[in-house]
Amino acid sequence: MVIQSEVRWVGREEASLIVEVEPDDTIYQATLKGIGGPDFLRALCSLRGQLKGRWKDVPLPQGVRPSDLLLRELLLKARNEWNYPYADAELCHCRCVPTAVVDQAICQGAHTPQKVSAMTSASTACGTCRPDVEAILRFRLERR
Ligand code: FES
Structure with a gap:
């Protein structure tokens, strides 16, 4: 194989x-x-x-x-185990922040929701996207 x-x-x-x-x-x-x-x-x-x-x-x-x-x-x-928790291209609709921008910020060291907001402006308006930011943080940073 x-x-x-x-x-x-x-x-x-x-x-x-x-x-x-x-x-x-x-x-x-x-x-x-x-x-x-x-x-x-x-x-x-x-x-x-x-x-x-x-x-x-x-x-x-x-x-x-x-x-x-x-x-x-x-x-x-x-391994076909990449189950990314968010499928849409845009994560924060209030600030028009793409999911890829949030993901890259997390990978570059924004390891809390506050840091993600500071680096990307995601979750800085209505807050509806905050659970999705947190889900990506858990997914990226958890140990397996
Ligand atoms: S959708 Fe992100 S702050 Fe409203």
């Missing part, structure tokens, strides 16, 4: 993964490529070294640095 996954922050980091897995779940071959800053490339090299043995035993990055969050997304997408 061949598994493929990609993640991308436009103009910043991106990574692609191709894994060939034997019927017994052993990784036969893995190709992990990416571009980005030094921290991201270090994290990429670290993950590359873990792509061996059983596919389901490859550990998810557990940190909350941008590189950890992006590579965790990459692996979860590869």
